[in-house]
Amino acid sequence: MFWRMIRGTLVRQWKKMLMIAFTIALGASLASAMLSVMLDVGDKVNQELKTYGANITVVPKSASVLSDLYEVEGGQTGAYLQEDELGKIKTIFWAFNIVDYAPFLDVNVTADDGTQIRCVGSWFNHHMELPTGEQLDAGITSLRSWWEIKSGAWLDEQTAGDSAQLCMVGSALAEKYGLTAGSTIHLTGEMSDQTLTVAGVFDAGGEEDDQIFAPLNTVQAFAGLDGKIDSIEVSALTTPDNELAERAAKDPGSLTVSQYETWYCTCYVSSICYQIQEVITDSVASAVRQVADSEGAILDKTKLLMALITILSLIGAALGICNLVTASVMERSSEIGLMKAIGAQNGIISGLVLTEIFITAIFGGLLGFAAGFGFAQIIGHTVFGSAITMKPMVIPIVAILVVLVTLAGSIPAIRMLLHLRPAEVLHGGH
């Protein structure tokens, strides 16, 4: 009987129920899209921040000014740092806090099909023996530890030897040219052309997936830039900044002598940067973490915005449902009055109405969830440049939200239903 009644209403009020389902679907799709983007992107960025080795970048002074002014990428400015100065970084006051660093040189090369490819020269696991007797393997093997190796392995400079002509290829590029470990690719640079053997394919989850990474000397040969590099990434252990460090970062000259000494001898990012600038000619060292931090802050704001959109859309959905359910109950007021008159208690009738709404809500919720999944992918690709993996956690959260929204939206209608007096609606006809 119960289900017969429910079927009756669903069939008879299918338009209203469809509207309710649609309203819920809309809310649920936004909620699930926003939640999955929030959870997944949050994870991605957090992971990057954690494993992101470098917290200082060093670029030529002119490149720094230019990139500040025009926001162009460094490397195309014609200003370079000298490769032979790299060792000096391990001679600064805070040398022991420098745990890793690597030089970079970006050049454009042309593949055989005429496509321009960005080729980055760097250290992979460059072995250094320092004057102090300390030994260090520096390079992107550790600075890019979050790279996922899809095929092959990390390029090993120490065993490869200078003539090996190896490279590592980003996953997007590898897919485009069908490259796997062991395949070769012929590239033409400004000054020379070389055939490189792919040592490994990596997935960095960003623009690096479209690039080729090769040992520094290989890339220098492409462009005829022997001994030149265009940036250095340094990973240093630092003390969190305080007010003194901030003041010093702006202008070390503003400090008193004793303040200067305190600052210089504390491993603030700014003091390490300062010391690096002292040893690398015409360079500007700046803290990357600040960039990462502001990225984090923007991400937090974006997340907040998404949370707000979600909440607002859910409130909107609740209001919409509220309207529709109330209208549905009002339309049936004489029927509900009759049920009460022939002995139905409030609980049974509320149960009936709620069941109808929830059947509709489940339908709408599933629809919305599916739509939201698609929506999340679109956001992921357009905004963050990567696919969004749906966290299983999203399902129960969205389910709970749908239930809450549906309940909240039904409250006024249920209240009306409870206060509906059979005598009033049944004798309304005369």
Place this chain on the structure above:
Amino acid sequence: MSLLELKNVYKIYGELHALDNVSLKVEKGEWVSIMGPSGSGKSTMMNIIGCMDKPTKGEVLLDGVDISRESARNLTTIRRDKIGLIFQQFHLVNYLTALENVMLAQYYHSMPDEKEALEALDRVGLADRAGHLPSQLSGGEQQRVCVARALINYPEIILADEPTGNLDEANEEIVVDLFHKLHNEGTTLIVVTHDPEVAEVAQRTLVLRSGRLAKEIVNENFTGKIHFDESEGFRKEEVKAANGIQQPEAPQKSGKKKGGKK
């Protein structure tokens, strides 16, 4: 003890006394008609007796229980167990079949029982229409479904508020005959009507005027059958006079009788 007793019942809406110090008794098995001009408080009284409304003042004893003091929840239970309701507008659920409409009352009372529901439809002569939706039934047939629904749970009292108001004479007679059957089976009947022909078949007719019990007419030659013969309708004139609507009665009646179907 009377089955139903109203003691000094008032229902006051602001200034308006819809019921004004009404006292009456209805014995078990009695068939009572209630008449009165429009607005005299008939429906108000039926709602109070039917546990759908509470009096402003006074006591309403149903089976010895004062229903003017009960909670809404208990009133629903009392209504479910003791009262069968018949309405002028039938109030059938329009997406349920005749049978299902009867079963709905069983469902809220205890358990739907298809066999019993079919028997009830058979009693009102609609066994062959069990699977029809209300929209597929005539007004008279719908009212008979409503009667079947009212009697399905063996109520102590059947309350009918203008049950024949939307029916033509043929259907009116069928419904009155059904009342007669129910009366013979011992069911207590309280029927509100504007129609003297329907009123006069009862054992007793109570006349309300402006919320007060104005008159009580006892039918000495009670048969429970409707008389259409005007010549022996001496009581009818009396009832009409009591109703206070001597002249408008005729057109109003014929107007209503046009609408056999909604």
